[in-house]
Amino acid sequence: MKVKFPPLHTLRCFWVVSQTGSFKAAAEDLHITQAAVSQQIRQLEEWLGFQLFDRGHRQIEINATGKQLLPYVQKGFDSLAEGLQRLSGDPSPNVLHLSVLPSFASAWLLPRVPQFQEQHPDIYLQIDMDRDQPFNNDGKNDMGIRYGIDDFVGLHTHWLSYDTIFPVCHPLLYQGEEDVWSWLKRQYLLADQDPMDYHWNQFLISHDQEPSDYRRRLHVSDTWALTEMALAGQGVALVRRSICSDALEKGQLIMPIKSTFQSRYGYLLVAPEHHFKWPKVVAFSEWITQGIQKMPWYRL
Known part of the structure; x- marks a missing residue:
């Protein structure tokens, strides 16, 4: 009827x-x-x-x-x-799928996940640690956390912070007994793939050094691995303060050159624009924004 x-x-x-x-x-x-x-x-x-x-x-x-x-x-x-x-494309309003850089996940996010879960017990986090494009045809991810510039075509971005960059090494690797630049030429310069190798050259040029004089370089695919290599005394790593701040505070790493610079790259949230209207994404965005604003390396 x-x-x-x-x-x-x-x-x-x-x-x-x-x-x-x-x-x-x-x-x-x-x-x-x-x-x-x-x-x-x-x-x-x-x-x-x-x-x-x-x-x-x-x-x-x-x-x-x-x-x-x-x-x-x-x-x-x-x-x-x-x-x-x-x-609207959100069949799982209580499950938040995040694609996060391994370095940022290990150094900052994972230790703080319990705080988010305590504030939002109804949202279940699923975190994939990867460097790939967070949004492809599988439609799995709700949001990505990346380090870069605002060049994600077809996606909406929310800036979290720029970061300070500087060289670090094991305390026993350099104890100030000679000119730091002469010493640095004999060390392996550890760098992530772009943009960190670019940053090494910019850092050297800013100190009137010729990048081609520093030929001992080693590239790895992850910034967290750079920090681990520096902790093991395997070279001098150019890393972000957000990644190595804990090791510096504990005296596990030192800054052989007391100089820093701010990169044009930064941390940002990445997702299709309509994802930012979903309650679970709004909750996480507000939580991580407030958390990063409390960090000593926060810059916008």
């Missing part, structure tokens, strides 16, 4: 009025006039053939018939909202 429905906008108006308790408040929520709210409620009542509200002087109150109808209208709009959410 074909069921006839009243105009949808009148049901929505009824639902909002029942939630707010007044035509005036409902008008503000719906961005229409108070007279339009009154007209839509009257239109719905005429269509149904009975009143839904008792009207008094300057006040209204939902009556027994309105209370009987309300849960069905509520259920209908809840179901509609769920359907629209699924159509």
Whole structure:
């Protein structure tokens, strides 16, 4: 049997009025006039053939018939909202899939995951540690955390922080007994693949050094591995403060050259623009932004 429905906008108006308790408040929520709210409620009542509200002087109150109808209208709009959410591409509103650089995950994010889970126990994190493009055709990731510049075509970005960069090494590797530049020429300069090798050249040029004089270089594919190699005394690593700050504070690493510079690269959140409207993504974005703003290396 074909069921006839009243105009949808009148049901929505009824639902909002029942939630707010007044035509005036409902008008503000719906961005229409108070007279339009009154007209839509009257239109719905005429269509149904009975009143839904008792009207008094300057006040209204939902009556027994309105209370009987309300849960069905509520259920209908809840179901509609769920359907629209699924159509938006978020079938798992309580699971947040993150693609995170291994270096940032190891040095900063993973030690702080319990704090996020305590604040948001209803959101289950799934973290993939990788350097690849976080959004390909598999549609698995909700958000990526990357270090770079704002050149992610077709994606929306949210900047977290720039970072300070400087060379570090094991305390026993350099004890100040000779000219630091002569010493540095004999060491392996450890660098991630771009942009860190570029940064090494920029660092040397900024100190009036010729990059070609520093030929002993070793490249690895991950910044966290650079820090581990420096801790093992295998060379001088050019790393971000966000990655090595704990080791510096503990005296496990030193700065043989007391000089730093700020890169044009930085940490940013990356995702399709509509992902940033999802509640789970909003929650994580706010949490990580506030956390990084408290860090001594925070720069924007």
